[in-house]
Amino acid sequence: MERLLKVQAYQPGGHAAWRLLPLLLCLLPTVALAKNEIAFRVTGVPTDLSAKLQRAMPALSYNGKEARLHELVLSANLRLRDALQAYGFYHAKWDTKTISGPNGDATVQYHIDLGAPIRLRSKDIRIEGQIDENPVLRKTIAPFPLADGDILDQVLYSTWKDQTLSFLESKGYVNAYYPRHEILIDRKQNWAEIYLWLNSGKRYRVGSIHIVGADRYPRWFIDRYLTIKPGDWYSPRALSLTQSNLHDANRFQNIQVTGDTTNLHGDSIPVTIKLASLPEQHLKVGVGYSTDIGLNGILYYDDYNMFRRAQHLHVAVQVAQKSRNIGGTYTWPVGAALGSEYIASTSFQNETYQIWSANELRAAIGRRWALADNARKNVNASIQAMFNLEQANYTVSGISDSSFYLFPSITYSVQNYRNILRPVSGFYVRATAEGASKVWGSTSNFLRLRVRGGWDEMLNRNWGVGGRASLGALWLHGNIRFLPPDLRFFAGGQNSLPGYAFQSQGPTNAEGAVVGGRLLAVAGVHVDRFISHDWAIDAFYDIGNAFDSFSTFHALQDVGLGARWYSPVGPIKLDLAHPLVAPRAPAVRLVLSVGFDF
Known part of the structure; x- marks a missing residue:
């Protein structure tokens, strides 16, 4: 009889490539x-x-x-x-x-x-320790996936073994271990025996939390980043999430979140958080390029700890070929949830595009409420309510006007990507409702709704697929000329129809000049072929337009090929897009974008 002790098992991952639809395959040439x-x-x-x-x-x-x-x-x-x-x-x-x-x-x-398989003759699965005092929790442990007589699948064995240990650790059993974990195999007789004994050990709670360093920041502000509190069941994963939250704050460095398992107080483990503050004031200068606005230079100034209350002043100056703007945003945190804050902002923009140009002075004040739990690392959800002021002088297709608006707005947004720097699996939705009335001194009455979103999915390690859509509706009392361009609907550009110039498409006036519309419907699909972990070739198709009524809807379409680099600072996209309907020079448009646009 031959007996082997297996100490490592093969663990594959991914999904079968047959899930990719043949129709989508037609979009992408063989690469x-x-x-x-x-x-x-x-x-x-x-x-x-x-x-x-x-x-x-x-x-x-x-x-x-x-x-x-x-x-x-x-x-x-x-x-x-x-x-x-x-x-x-x-x-x-x-x-x-x-x-x-x-x-x-x-x-x-x-x-x-294949020959004769090895089948499981018997198994000895034991779960012992203090978990026996919690029968409800014990029942939540998934049953062992292999039955006597099954073919020996060591992948299922290893997966269950690791997941069960991780589950117990997340519930406070931080000393859980396997005193015996082995598979005995007789190759001649084609049988195997599994011995898997799990001891949960003692269950612990989070004890006192001691924060060391970063003394210039108020303690209540640092507490917002914690995913643990005294009395919670102790979990290494929760400590890791806390450390990650503090890292993403851009305010701290040398972050250490540790539990002192050598200095126990009964069933509690004290936690120490060591921090060092980053410089509170930042000045950044950069040069970039966007197909929509052209070559641009950017100057940022940030103060992350105004009045030593963790209030954030952000000033941005951008000079581009088609857009010049200067603006400031002041936020001050409120409440216990990350992302909940008061907001005040002001900006001046000068924009000159193919169809329209405008000078716009804007100001806003409001509040954002975070909806996602701090412990849900990849989820960002919020509701934002603002009161806005906008004074604009503008020219659209040769017709000049001015307007003044005071209007409230409310925005719901959710973004759920496993990795925002490599957004290949997840989704986002952003919906805004806003409206103005002459009663408040506005130029005209309007109600405007806008929803946009997208999703991406990895089919396997080599193929990805995704889609996006943007919908809008505008109810306006009076002529659309009394609305500034940013409140009308146009189509075209890298996040709309990349085969057409930025905001160059929409309803026309009697002279045939584009003036913008009251409705918007644009959608697109794309297929990604990954040639490495961080590089992909992309094929896409888009359809839609801005319009005034469904009877006058004229769908524009484009197709294209592009490259994606998921860099350390986010995705960088370079596309070649060709319009299929009403093409104008150039027949192929080059589209470049940097970062994830939510």
Whole structure:
């Protein structure tokens, strides 16, 4: 009898590529991952197992070097063997066939005979310790996924083992451990026995929280970043989230959030948070480029701790080819939730675009309420209520006017991305309602609604898909000429219809000049082909326009190809977009954007 102690199990990830719709595939031409690629294909096994094995052997580049090609094939053989054993097939054999492709590419095809699998003969699963005093919590632990007689799937075994330990640690059992965790295998008789004993240990709560350093900031302000409080069940994950929140505040450095497990007080673990303050005043100068506004220079000044009350003054000066503006925003935190604050802002903008130009003086004051829990790291949700003033002088398609508006607005926004610097999986929604009345001294009465959103999804490690939409409706008493351009609806630009110039499309007047509309409907889809973790090639299609009524809606369309670099400061996108309806010079527009636009 041969007995083996397994101490490591193979853990694949991802999803099957068949989920990508054939229609979307038509949008993107075939793109080689790299020069001289070698791919690996598995046949002769059930579909679900084939997908699992395939993920263990991704396509690789060997750059035309025969020695490297031979090395990659040997490595793939080892990975295939390990993956088969991880799923319970220790007697598998295979025939190998190498198929040459164009441009020096090659495919290694494995036709596999699985042989007799290893089946689970018995299992000894124990969960002991202080958790027995909490039967309700004990019942929430997921049942062990393998039954006697099942094929030995070490991936399921390892996943359950790790997730269960992590679950107990998140509930205060920080000393939980496995006194015995082994799989005994008899390859000759094709059976296995699992021994998995889990001891929860004692359950602990968060004790006193001691903050050291950053003395210039008020304690109540620092408390807003904490995802723990005395009396909570102690969780290493909660401590990690607190440290991450403090890091994202842009106010602190050398952040350490630690629990002193050597200095216990009964069932409590004291926590110490060590901080050092960053300089409170920042001055930043930058140069950028946006297709919508052209080359631009930016000057930022920030004071993050006005009056030593953690109030934030932000001043921005931007000079661009098509837009010049200067503005300031003052925020002061209120309440316990991160992101809840009072806001006051003012700005002056001078803008000159293809269809319109304007000088706008704006001011606003209001309040933002954070809706997301501080512990939900990837979620940002809020409601913002503002009272706005706008004085504008503008010219639209050769017609000059001026206006004055006082109006309230309310905005709901939610953004849920796993990583905002690499927004490839998640969604966002932003909805705003605003309106003005002559009773308040405004030029005319209006009610305006605007909703925009988008979603992205990774289908597997190589393919992603997403979409976006922007909808708007405007009820106006009187002629649209009495509204400044920023309150009308136009289409075109990098976040609308990139095949057309920024805010150049919409309803026209009797002379055929674009004047903006009362309704907006724009949507788009895109497919991403990742050529590495941080680089992707993108194909997209957009449709929509601004209009005054559904009977006059004229849908514009564009298509394009682009490149995506998910840089350390956020996504950088370079697109080539071609209008399909009413094309104007240039036939292909170059669109560049930097950062995630929420």
